[in-house]
Amino acid sequence: MPVTGAPKIITGRIGHADSHTLERYLATGGYDGLRKALAMTPEAVVHEIDTASLLGRGGAGFPAGRKWAMLRQSPVTYLVVNGDESEPATFKDHLLVERDPHQLIEGVLIAAYATQVSQVFIYLRGEFALGLERVQAALNDAYSHGAVGNDIFGSGFSVDVVVHPGAGAYICGEETALLESLEGKRGFPRIKPPFFPAAIGLYGEPTVVNNVETMSNLPWIVLNGGSAFAALGEGRSTGTRLFALAGHVNRPGVFEIEMVKTTFRDLIHAPVLGGGIPHGRELKAFIPGGVSAPWFGPDEIDLPLGQDEVADAGSMLGSGSVVVMDDHTCAVRASWRITKFFARESCGQCTPCREGSGWLEKIMERIETGNGREDDLDLLLDVCDNIAPGLTWPPQQTTICVLGPSIPSSIGSAIQMFRDEFLVHIKEGGCPYG
Amino acid sequence: MSNAAHPTPVDRPRSKGGPAPALTHLGGATATRARELIALYPEPRSALIPLCHLAQEQEGWLSPEIMADIAALLDLTPAEVLGTASFYDMLHTEPVGSHLVSVCTNIACLLNGAMELLEHAESTLGVNAGGTTADGAVTLEEAECLAGCDGAPCVQVNHRYVGAQTAESFDQLIADLRSGARAAEIPTHGTLNRVARTTGLQADRDQIANERAAMAEAQAQRAAAAKDTAANKAGA
Numbered sequence A: 001m002p003v004t005g006a007p008k009i010i011t012g013r014i015g016h017a018d019s020h021t022l023e024r025y026l027a028t029g030g031y032d033g034l035r036k037a038l039a040m041t042p043e044a045v046v047h048e049i050d051t052a053s054l055l056g057r058g059g060a061g062f063p064a065g066r067k068w069a070m071l072r073q074s075p076v077t078y079l080v081v082n083g084d085e086s087e088p089a090t091f092k093d094h095l096l097v098e099r100d101p102h103q104l105i106e107g108v109l110i111a112a113y114a115t116q117v118s119q120v121f122i123y124l125r126g127e128f129a130l131g132l133e134r135v136q137a138a139l140n141d142a143y144s145h146g147a148v149g150n151d152i153f154g155s156g157f158s159v160d161v162v163v164h165p166g167a168g169a170y171i172c173g174e175e176t177a178l179l180e181s182l183e184g185k186r187g188f189p190r191i192k193p194p195f196f197p198a199a200i201g202l203y204g205e206p207t208v209v210n211n212v213e214t215m216s217n218l219p220w221i222v223l224n225g226g227s228a229f230a231a232l233g234e235g236r237s238t239g240t241r242l243f244a245l246a247g248h249v250n251r252p253g254v255f256e257i258e259m260v261k262t263t264f265r266d267l268i269h270a271p272v273l274g275g276g277i278p279h280g281r282e283l284k285a286f287i288p289g290g291v292s293a294p295w296f297g298p299d300e301i302d303l304p305l306g307q308d309e310v311a312d313a314g315s316m317l318g319s320g321s322v323v324v325m326d327d328h329t330c331a332v333r334a335s336w337r338i339t340k341f342f343a344r345e346s347c348g349q350c351t352p353c354r355e356g357s358g359w360l361e362k363i364m365e366r367i368e369t370g371n372g373r374e375d376d377l378d379l380l381l382d383v384c385d386n387i388a389p390g391l392t393w394p395p396q397q398t399t400i401c402v403l404g405p406s407i408p409s410s411i412g413s414a415i416q417m418f419r420d421e422f423l424v425h426i427k428e429g430g431c432p433y434g
Numbered sequence B: 001m002s003n004a005a006h007p008t009p010v011d012r013p014r015s016k017g018g019p020a021p022a023l024t025h026l027g028g029a030t031a032t033r034a035r036e037l038i039a040l041y042p043e044p045r046s047a048l049i050p051l052c053h054l055a056q057e058q059e060g061w062l063s064p065e066i067m068a069d070i071a072a073l074l075d076l077t078p079a080e081v082l083g084t085a086s087f088y089d090m091l092h093t094e095p096v097g098s099h100l101v102s103v104c105t106n107i108a109c110l111l112n113g114a115m116e117l118l119e120h121a122e123s124t125l126g127v128n129a130g131g132t133t134a135d136g137a138v139t140l141e142e143a144e145c146l147a148g149c150d151g152a153p154c155v156q157v158n159h160r161y162v163g164a165q166t167a168e169s170f171d172q173l174i175a176d177l178r179s180g181a182r183a184a185e186i187p188t189h190g191t192l193n194r195v196a197r198t199t200g201l202q203a204d205r206d207q208i209a210n211e212r213a214a215m216a217e218a219q220a221q222r223a224a225a226a227k228d229t230a231a232n233k234a235g236a
């Protein structure tokens, strides 16, 4: 039984064509979680989320309740929702934003109440044109419904929510770059310490930053209790999580899955999930958590989808995106494209990241086009080692943010797993896969 | 629990006292919307990106004149506006066509024929990625992941998803864009968000003054605490 009997916590509504409307939302228990939260003390709400042990869904996996409990010791000024979703092959927040904007808004309001914040910004990547419209329309309706604004539902709690568009820059997903962007500046990550958002965030004020999916879980948790959430999954990975499955699978898409109880094999092959690899081909490799993560091979396919389980095996669940490559995939071409992405998106503040990504892209391109040199493999690994010394996992950090140290993951994996393919490209000046 | 002690920061007085800046290029209605957007933020500069999107609605790109208007509205220099705008892929400091066609070639799309689709697009449109067709109808762009990887290869037109494309469906798409057949669903380039905010909070001036004072006090306390820590360290 690959798919567990776990309830659909955040995708329950999206089967309906009108899942984004207030009518549908109210007809399916919408804003009940907020009403319940407003009747509790903020501390009790934080406690509930802490009990759920909800891990942040943006990539780093920090427990949301713990983050807020720390913040409650000194007043927080702003809550910022991270909807930049630009990690390649990640498209789960896209679904939540377009298909269930009220659920996001309700989660945001619960979080605002729990942290006693009166100003919220929802930062959505600019390419979500429909998402921006859907969330703004939902907010307009929520204001009319009395769920947002002054004295919400007569509770005495007031909060304003502003939808803010990004403008096309992957780095703005990094939380401090996002805050710079929200201040109307270039998306340059800030150095931590001292610029931890919780201490010195937006306009220098203490700020909570959480991901769209993290927020979307809150209505269910408040309504059903933190322990009901914690009863799902296993160990540190509780509840369900969205996985965005793409690449060489018959049924690419976003799946809500109980954590740890499901494996990569289930995700890729189960008929109700990925549905297997097209054209009867075999699995060559897969990326378990966004292109910043080291790759896995067929040997790791039975690993459970759990944060610690994947970390112990030398990679990460990261942003919850899984990319499948079949046995006709050229590993050189795949890792070259990922490297090109990092070279384009490096913000340029740190030398190892800016120069390193540029060099890696050039070397990878000449190998990919059949112009590689004998010592290029050593050169690639040497440049990687200069970006993240020792090429360990998790990587050593030499830079302001972790974009830099993520660059070597794909090249390192590809060389380690498919060295022969690189050698064929270099020695024979062409690709074995045509 | 009420948070009246920390009232909502809205409807702040923005004017620095001087006369409203003279705008040369932003139209009257657009300028009004721009001022509404600025009023949503605690600091005017935060409205910079939203204002750039708004300005692109007017001409499709950010001309130096438009950027000067944005600078005037935000009390910044035009160089500060350009400095920020030039960082972002979606903000255009050169003219673009009336349809921006973005073809993602990142990993999930690459595995599903995106490079071949981009090559097809380049040859049928007669431009390289980054170029605009002679009739000004289409600017072609090689995009990074657009978060639409389950419909690979993913294509957006003016940041609206149009679904996975084959060479044939792509040609049809271009024909439809040129004939205006899909204009209802895909507005011309620059129109990002057709839904305006309809409500806002109208907190009263006293509340705002209280909130500002509370914020200043909190800031002073933090500064004092930091100084104390520094002094302790120096003393130890």
Ligand SMILES: Cc1cc2nc3c(=O)[nH]c(=O)nc-3n(C[C@H](O)[C@H](O)[C@H](O)COP(=O)(O)O)c2cc1C
Residues within 6 Å of the ligand: A055, A056, A057, A058, A059, A060, A061, A062, A064, A082, A083, A084, A085, A086, A087, A170, A171, A172, A173, A174, A175, A176, A209, A210, A211, A212, A214, A401, A402, A403
């Ligand atoms: C280069 C980079 C890109 C990131 N992109 C995103 C993103 O698109 N969305 C997101 O929620 N978090 C992203 N993050 C993680 C955020 O910095 C942050 O950890 C997260 O928003 C916190 O929310 P959470 O605790 O709810 O996960 C990124 C981090 C890095 C270093």
Ligand code: SF4
Residues within 6 Å of the ligand: A171, A188, A189, A345, A346, A347, A348, A349, A350, A351, A353, A354, A399, A400, A401, A402, A403, A404, A405
């Ligand atoms: S590591 Fe790269 S992206 Fe991050 S701050 Fe440094 S240069 Fe910018």
Ligand code: FES
Residues within 6 Å of the ligand: A088, A089, A090, B104, B105, B106, B107, B108, B109, B110, B144, B145, B146, B147, B148, B149, B152, B154
């Ligand atoms: S990789 Fe192309 S849209 Fe995500």
